[in-house]
Amino acid sequence: MPLMKAIQVSAPGADFELVEKEIPEPNEHEVLIKVEACGICHGDAIVKQGYYPGLQYPRTPGHEVVGVIERLGDESHHWQVGQRVGVGWRGGYCGACRSCGKGEYWACENPLATGISTDGGYAEYMIARMDVLAAIPDDLSSVEAAPLLCAGSTTLGALKNCTAKPGDLVAIHGMGGLGHLALQFAVKMGFNTAVLSRGTDKEELARSLGAQHYIDTDAGDAAEQLMRLGGAKVILCTAPNSEAIASLVNGLSRYGQMIIITFVNEPMQISPGVLMRGVRSIGGWIGGNMNDTLKFSLLTKVVPMVEVFPLEQAAEAFDKMMSGTVHFRAVLKMGGENDG
Ligand SMILES: [Zn+2]
Ligand SMILES: [Zn+2]
DSSP states (O other): OOEEEEEEEOSTTOOEEEEEEEOOOOOTTEEEEEEEEEEOOGGGHHHHHTOSTTOOSSBOOOOSEEEEEEEESSOOSSOOTTOEEEEOSEEEOOSSSHHHHTTOGGGOSSOEEBTTTBOOSSBSEEEEEGGGOEEOOTTSOHHHHGGGTTHHHHHHHHHHTSSOOTTSEEEEEOOSHHHHHHHHHHHHTTOEEEEEESSSTTHHHHHHTTOSEEEETTSSOHHHHHHHTTOEEEEEEOSOOHHHHHHHGGGEEEEEEEEEOSOOOSOOOOOHHHHHTTTOEEEEOOOOOHHHHHHHHHHHTOOOOEEEEEGGGHHHHHHHHHTTOSSSEEEEEOSOSSOO
């Protein structure tokens, strides 16, 4: 049997291990993908730490995957061997639950999550269901396209569905993998965009990407500074820090909306009165449409800024992502440096 290299986690809290294992066979309605690139997302910590109920080990993480179809499990009118495709967080839906019955597949009550319920893209090959694939446009390299599939589609989805209109003040909290894409999308959508980040290191870059305002959250009360600008219609929270998120609610304008798109395990403390004053609200957002994101990214020329690592350095890349020192999305690239 032919073998492949893959990274796996054997138990909650265990280190990444580089292993050799058999290349899997696609079943009906599945494809085998030869992986070219896989982004490293904060959501991968779910596998590393065992935060997901019923997660089975060993597991290979990775849900920002771009690769080429190597084999089809059965005939398809839509997908062909050799085609470049992407796989995101959503690995499949049951088709039978209440949400699926309403056509709301994204809210499936028994979902498959790529790299969590099934093995993901920290590997040379992976299996994916045909009905969750996105075709990757020729004008995007695999390394550029990968982060658009989770970080990109989540941030764009949240912004497209928020209550702000062009010209409104939208604050992006955090300037990492999610934040640097959210900033660029918000600018292209015509929002008056503020970046909130610790220190001043990222100010120049934020402004060069179109931010009208930059607020150093280490230098005074960031919510107060937002109120001086009139209050944010939307604060998009991408930095995984419950305390910092809670402290920003006071920076929302009347009817302002806080949208959390970062996975945090710590509870948040908010005084209810803060929400009543100004009729503010706090909500979350997950996922987004990969095809829309790839299209919007090409249209507006928004591409992720990435640091590329070989598969063998997945642990180092993951640690850099977790410590917030990666600029700005870590991407694993398989098979050397000769392709995009
Ligand atoms: Zn993700
Ligand atoms: Zn379902």
